[in-house]
Amino acid sequence: MTDDHGGPGLAHRSLAYPAVSSPAVHAFDSREKNADGYFLETQAMELFVDCYVDDDIDRRNEYFAPLLARDRSETPPATVLTAGFDPLREGVTYAGRLADAGVLVEHYSEDLIHGFLGMVETIPPAAEVMEAVGDDLQAAFAA
Numbered sequence: 001m002t003d004d005h006g007g008p009g010l011a012h013r014s015l016a017y018p019a020v021s022s023p024a025v026h027a028f029d030s031r032e033k034n035a036d037g038y039f040l041e042t043q044a045m046e047l048f049v050d051c052y053v054d055d056d057i058d059r060r061n062e063y064f065a066p067l068l069a070r071d072r073s074e075t076p077p078a079t080v081l082t083a084g085f086d087p088l089r090e091g092v093t094y095a096g097r098l099a100d101a102g103v104l105v106e107h108y109s110e111d112l113i114h115g116f117l118g119m120v121e122t123i124p125p126a127a128e129v130m131e132a133v134g135d136d137l138q139a140a141f142a143a
Helices: 029-033 042-052 056-060 090-100 124-142
Strands: 013-016 078-085 105-113
Touching: 013 124, 078 090, 078 124, 090 105, 105 124
Parallel strands: 013 078, 078 105
Antiparallel strands: none
16 A cells, blocks of 8 residues: 555565455455454454444455455565464465565464464463564564
């Protein structure tokens, strides 16, 4: 969107368990498999989307659902974090599509729940991923 509207150039993006698809268009098994009992649940996700999107047509907009974008080649480098027990596993697909488009992408996937970055003091893998994200950002800003 920044490129389309003359906004600032982005050096890097860090996407933690991103919502990058549109349920109106995409179907991911993780939305059903991890719908309940893993912190982020379907009912809450539906509420968040309703708060964010005023018109149903916007659910098909690539700014809302970047997986809809046809060309990702000009997308800034990214660090994508996904969680194994999360309805938002679509970040795995997004990271793959970025890589396929030639975008530099680091993808970290942990068998944890959505929101695991908020648990760095109690879950060692969360702290390790947080450190890796910091390293990625430091490298991007040093370039």
